[in-house]
Amino acid sequence: MSEVANQTDRLRLLEQKVDEFSAARDWEKFHTPKNLSMALTVEAAELMEIFQWLEPQEHFEKLSSKKQMAVEHEVADIFIYLMRFCSVTGIDLISAAEEKLKHNAEKYPAELVKGQSKKYTEYE
Known part of the structure; x- marks a missing residue:
């Protein structure tokens, strides 16, 4: 089995475990796209909080x-x-990420943006 297939299988198995975890606790009724998107934001903020007051050299x-x-x-x-969130909405995370990466490659061609961090609308 290829490494990519193995990783995809692991991802699918993990998604199943997450769904089973929620089902066992009867949390499906709370797991709406609105609530899950809000939870994602809260968790991202908690990650940012860890780094909030660190000095630039503190990697x-x-x-x-x-x-x-x-x-x-x-x-x-x-x-x-x-x-x-992806399970509840039916979004295939891998396909969505691959599609977005293609889209970003068109918006940010390497030969135009290499070494720069501007928004795509700032390039000519």
Whole structure:
């Protein structure tokens, strides 16, 4: 089995586990697109909070193991809510990401934007 197929299988299995976790707790009624999108935002804000007052030179690798674990947990929360959102809405996350990457490649051609961080509307 190829590495890509293995990763896809793992992703699908994880999505199933997340759905089963929610079902076992009767949380489907709360998992609306509105509520899940709001939860995603909250978790992203919790991730930002960890880095909020760090000095520019304080990279992830330099954080204490406790803070690194907190970062991992917040990233996992974001990922789990995103997976649940996709499950509830029927969005194929991998297909959506691949399509968006193609779209971004058209908006930000490497030969035009390399080494720059402007918005696509600022390039001529």
